[in-house]
Amino acid sequence: MNKVLLATRNRKKLVELQRILDGALGAHRIALLGLDDVEQYPELPETGLTFGENALIKAREGCRRTGLPTIADDSGLAVDALNGMPGVFSARWSGQHGDDRANFQLVLDQIADVPDEQRAASFVCTVALVLPEGKEHLVDGRQSGQVLRAPRGDGGFGYDPIFLGDGQDRTNAELTPAEKDAVSHRGKALREMAKLIAKVLPPTAA
Template sequence: MNKVLLATRNRKKLIELQRILDGALGAHRIALIGLDDVEAYPELPETGLTFGENALIKAREGCRRTGLPTIADDSGLAVEALNGMPGVFSARWAGQHGDDHANLQLVLNQIADVPDEHRGASFVCTVALALPGGKEHLVDGRQAGRLLREPHGDGGFGYDPIFRGDGQDRTNAELTPAEKDAISHRGKALRELAKLVAKVLPPA
């Protein structure tokens, strides 16, 4: 089985990506490992101004440090009333990286006076694949929807409890993992990535 590094320490994300790739790749299996599973190295700051730039920073460094094909993603919430923000700053919008509750509450506070018809938002994800030898690939996924006024549901993570996708009657946090994978920005991007993986990584 091909071993591929996912440049993250987020175990939830590792499980989610492994699940989506397994479903998309079928018999062409890969084993994802995270940054906690390889020898530690200094991680570069995410200084890019786009999701693609940040994903490539992480994927290139992981590949260079480990010699493994490396997948990295950058994703976030783009709120129309906030001119596309928090965008690449989604994970640290409230000032501390990864504080989901604080980030969510700050967004709700910032658009508290915005009427329902103008609370459109999209989850956006770009996934990078860096291969030994220097080849790189980028794929994108997007889920459009709108923001509710209070959280609903205990699943998912990040802004999922306040985001209801177009055509849905529940937030992303109220969906089962399989339901979310089928429509989410990350699920869409990873299914495109799976097509690439099947082409560029030979079966183990």
């Protein structure tokens, strides 16, 4: 079975990606490893100004350090009323990396006076795949919707509790994992990545 590194320590993201890849790849199975599953190395700062630049920074370093095909994603919430922010700063919008509640509460506070019809936003995700022989691939996914005035739901992570996708009556945090995978920015990007993986990694026996 092919081993592929996902350059993250976020276990929820690891589970989510494995679930999506398993569903998309079918018999073309891979074993997905996180950063906690390989020899530790210093992670580079995400200094890119776009999701793609940050995804490539992480994927290139993971591949260089481990010799494994490496997937990395950068994703975030782009709020129209905040001129596309938090954007690439989504994970650390409140100042502390990965504090989901503080991050989405700051967004709610910043647009508290914005009327409902002007609270449009999009989840954006870019996924990079870097192969040991040096080839690089990027795919994108987007989910459009709006920011609610208060969080709803206990599922998902990040800004899911305050995001209502277009055509939905439940936030991303209220959807089942399968429902979220079907519509989310990351689900869309990862299904495209799964197609690439099936092409560039040779099938192996499980």
